Amino acid sequence: xxxxxxxxxxxxxxxxxxxxxxxxxxxxxxxxxxxxxxxxxxxxxxxxxxxxxxxxxxxxxxxxxxxxxxxxxxxxxxxxxxxxxxxxxxxxxxxxxxxxxxxxxxxxxxxxxxxxxxxxxxxx
Amino acid sequence: xxxxxxxxxxxxxxxxxxxxxxxxxxxxxxxxxxxxxxxxxxxxxxxxxxxxxxxxxxxxxxxxxxxxxxxxxxxxxxxxxxxxxxxxxxxxxxxxxxxxxxxxxxxxxxxxxxxxxxxxxxxxxxxxxxxxxxxxxxxxxxxxxxxxxxxxxxxxxxxxxxxxxxxxxxxxxxxxxxxxxxxxxxxxxxxxxxxxxxxxxxxxxxxxxxxxxxxxxxxxxxxxxxx
Ligand SMILES: C[S@@+](CC[C@H](N)C(=O)[O-])C[C@H]1O[C@@H](n2cnc3c(N)ncnc32)[C@H](O)[C@@H]1O
Numbered sequence: 001x002x003x004x005x006x007x008x009x010x011x012x013x014x015x016x017x018x019x020x021x022x023x024x025x026x027x028x029x030x031x032x033x034x035x036x037x038x039x040x041x042x043x044x045x046x047x048x049x050x051x052x053x054x055x056x057x058x059x060x061x062x063x064x065x066x067x068x069x070x071x072x073x074x075x076x077x078x079x080x081x082x083x084x085x086x087x088x089x090x091x092x093x094x095x096x097x098x099x100x101x102x103x104x105x106x107x108x109x110x111x112x113x114x115x116x117x118x119x120x121x122x123x124x
Numbered sequence: 125x126x127x128x129x130x131x132x133x134x135x136x137x138x139x140x141x142x143x144x145x146x147x148x149x150x151x152x153x154x155x156x157x158x159x160x161x162x163x164x165x166x167x168x169x170x171x172x173x174x175x176x177x178x179x180x181x182x183x184x185x186x187x188x189x190x191x192x193x194x195x196x197x198x199x200x201x202x203x204x205x206x207x208x209x210x211x212x213x214x215x216x217x218x219x220x221x222x223x224x225x226x227x228x229x230x231x232x233x234x235x236x237x238x239x240x241x242x243x244x245x246x247x248x249x250x251x252x253x254x255x256x257x258x259x260x261x262x263x264x265x266x267x268x269x270x271x272x273x274x275x276x277x278x279x280x281x282x283x284x285x286x287x288x289x290x291x292x293x294x295x296x297x298x299x300x301x302x303x304x305x306x307x308x309x310x311x312x313x314x315x316x317x318x319x320x321x322x323x324x325x326x327x328x329x330x331x332x333x334x335x336x337x338x339x340x341x342x343x344x345x346x347x348x349x350x351x
Contacts, residue, residue, distance in 0.1 A: 004198055005224045008239070013232040021235055035222060038195035045173050045198065048239045090198075090222070114209045114225050117233035 001115050003057050004089040007049050009115065011101035014123055020101055022053040029096035030061055042082045042089065043075060058088040130167070132160035135187040135219040144207040146181035146265040151296050151340055154333045155246050156188055158294060158342040163192065170292055172241035175199045178230055178279060181265060183212030183223065185244055190221040199223045204264060230279050231286060240286045243293035247276040251300050272301045280306070284314045292346050299339045303330055306343055
């Protein structure tokens with residue numbers, strides 16, 4: 001699971017849960033690999049994301065580096081900044097661990113990089 | 125003067141795909157053909173950032189798209205079947221493509237507030253008793269319940285939350301699914317739910333394909349504020 005995906009996951013499908021966002025990451029095994037950088041992609045995708053959630057997730061995994069807690073302005077023209085964002089969005093991956101619902105504490109396992117978000121019948 | 129037409133290469137997939145996973149079949153290849161014939165449109169008019177394939181099975185479709193768009197986009201795949209999720213990862217890996225995979229029921233754990241630019245679903249579309257849908261595993265890759273649309277219809281009901289303002293979705297259906305009725309249904313769902321998207325133009329196109337005596341159609345629904 002990449003942090004870009006984490007930014008878009010919620011447990012709102014659980015019975016009684018209102019927003020279920022963001023899910024807390026408990027990482028047992030994190031992999032960092034090189035992914036091609038595309039400046040335009042990163043700068044176009046940023047407005048779709050919750051920066052605060054991304055920053056906190058990256059910090060939790062120990063990969064926040066020099067990224068500022070508040071999103072800078074005019075990042076479109078700042079390739080150095082966008083490269084760092086690229087790194088946390090696409091290069092850092094949780095291979096094994098858990099995602100935890102912030103409202104109920106329900107845990108969703110991540111195995112071989114794949115989060116299992118399926119619910120039991122009595123949870124829907 | 126010749127215009128070069130972009131190609132969507134069919135990716136390799138593992139020769140020992142689990143029996144529990146839908147093997148790429150005629151419908152998969154026809155969907156790849158339909159996407160290929162639209163590549164120019166996808167590249168120029170949609171310029172998709174976020175791609176989502178629902179029910180990725182072996183993963184050939186999303187892997188082909190990921191290879192083609194490369195670093196210009198982010199590809200996500202979901203499947204309800206664990207073995208299919210693993211197969212999708214494996215197919216992406218074999219082809220050196222980037223695809224992030226999540227096991228879930230349709231889009232139930234995604235909070236994609238109108239962020240999907242390209243959506244693909246080759247759903248279980250065979251007409252079966254409704255109960256068969258719950259069987260899981262390989263049965264869930266084809267069992268579509270009454271009219272074969274039980275699974276697809278649940279996703280179509282969420283389109284107005286999923287699709288971005290300039291987006292396109294491709295869905296495989298067969299004659300028995302009543303493609304014309306689906307178009308009407310999508311439109312109704314959209315306008316009923318999508319008040320905030322009133323200014324968005326919405327259109328569906330139908331691509332008919334015939335193989336042996338099965339008729340497949342690809343309903344593609346375009347949501348756009350530029351076209
Ligand atoms: C006809 S197969 C298509 C597989 C692949 N996309 C292809 O074209 O070869 C349908 C896929 O949808 C998956 N599926 C069925 N019901 C689903 C659901 N509720 N949520 C997510 N995936 C589902 C099945 O496991 C299967 O992999």
